[in-house]
Amino acid sequence: MSGATVLAAVAQVYTGDTAWMLIATALVLMMTPALGLFYAGLVRSKNTLNTFMMCVAAIAVAMVTWAAIGYSLAFDGDGSLVGGLGNAFLNGVDFAPRTGMTIPELVFFAFQATFCIITVALVSGAVVERMRFGPFLVFAALWSVLVYAVLAHWAFGGGWLQAGGTLDFAGGVPVEMGSGFSALAAALVVGARKDYGRQAMLPHNAMFVLLGAGLLWFGWFGFNGGSGFSTGNASVLAFTNTLLTPACTLIVWFALDLIRGRKVTAIGAATAIVVGCVAITPAGGFISPGWAMLLGALAALPSYAIIVWRTRTRVDETLDVLAAHGLAGFTGILFIGFFAEAAWNGVSDGLFYGNAAQLGHQALAAVAAPAYAFAATFVLLKLIGLVMPLRASEHDEAIGMDVTQHGEEAYVTGEGAILIAPETDAEPELPVPQPA
Amino acid sequence: MKLVIGIVRPEKANDVLESLYRAEVRGVSISRVQGHGGELNRVETYRGTTVQMGLSEKVRFEIAVSDEFVQPTVDALCEGARTGDVGDGKIFVVPLEQAVRIRTGDTDMGAVTPVDK
16 A cells, blocks of 8 residues: 555544544443443342443453454445454554544444443343353353344444345444343343242342443443444434433333332333433434434333333343343334434435335344344353353352352451461461361 | 240341241341351452451341240241251240330230231
8 A cells, every 4th residue: 555545544534523432432431330330239239249240241351352353243344144354353453444434443443342342241131140250251252243243244334234224323233132132032041040030139229220320321422422433413413312312211211100109210210211322322313303302202111011021920131131222222223214304314214204115124123133133142042051051059149149259249348357368378277166 | 935046048038037927927036147157268359368258147037936936936947048058057045034015015925926917
């Protein structure tokens, strides 16, 4: 490549767009620890650290698999089902922008990496409190490539859905439906917690849940606002819609809580924030602010219904990833088919504006993505289960995953803790009798 | 009258409550306690500091019963709390001098008999 072409390529980078995308990337990365907080608050205190650690593990594992192969499979070339290996191990990913973009591909890579990370973390919500940590690491690595990267290629990387005309602004297909329906499969393969349906297993810290939801919402401005890859109109529209939609979801959720239990609940509100953010994720840059508000209101209904119904079943999809992400993403994807408006998005109209075909494209994605996510995750976990046990023993599950998986406790008092001298491996003398 | 004290695993506390309920033993107090009863110590590590946790979390049941309820109560505690591993806990039965129900001033047998409403 001559020096002139390098200059020409670099010249297409806009500093304003790049600055925003750097910040947006950091915002989305923050969503994963925020999710850790949200999830950790929802579990029992003895599983706090393990639940959070699954999110930390997602950052570690998915970042590496994304750099190694995931990014390439998602974004190298426009193969129908899956991309190529040309960008494996960041080959060719440098300061030059991708075709039609105004930010260095390195930033694009990093931004997309944070999406893969949080999606892996989302799936953990289905299996917390009983899945062993080791098998989860293996699952996270394989799932991020075999499920996430494939779905990302379909929706974002020029795969068959995107080529066929499906609109997905920020990840209704790979992130939301991908995680939600995979979570259902994971819950079915791993099985219910041993006391599920027999004992009440309550959220141990509602403040964590609220704080986590608030931080997720904050991060979601990078998630949706960055998915225009610029500071252009689509990003601005998605950003503002990310404010409007969850607010409307909250109000409807309050109303549903009032009708059902006569009280507005805090954990319900935290859930509603997530549901609203998820619903606007696919639609953010495609629908007007007015329709975004209607979407927020509508999205509350199916997700609320599934959460109420699911707890009466034997399916221990523990933290309701299917309801909050799978179903809300499904609602958002379909909503685009009705209310997309070329006057706002410059791309396509929906059924309501005279383009019925768009609804067809959206419906196709709303069937294909859940089907692939569910089937692939089901088979993947069954196969991992053949090699290593997925679950902790009943004994370990009863004691709690923090002590049995990590050898730590979230709320340790230190009473009765005897320091073991760090320098020696000798058994310390104990002031207490040992069992014979 | 006896005071039955059962010290059990926290994760079995719900099972104990269930079996007490089935044995028609009503009126319990529970508290979270820490103790050591010869079980193996857990080793935990916090940023390079390795410690042996000499005390385990337990739940302590206190149940005041009339004499004929002592055995059913002990049986229910055993049934609910047993896993078969070291650390299942202990039951102590101690004589009880007096019991008073504060609301009515009922004493002894009257005080440890649950009110059916």
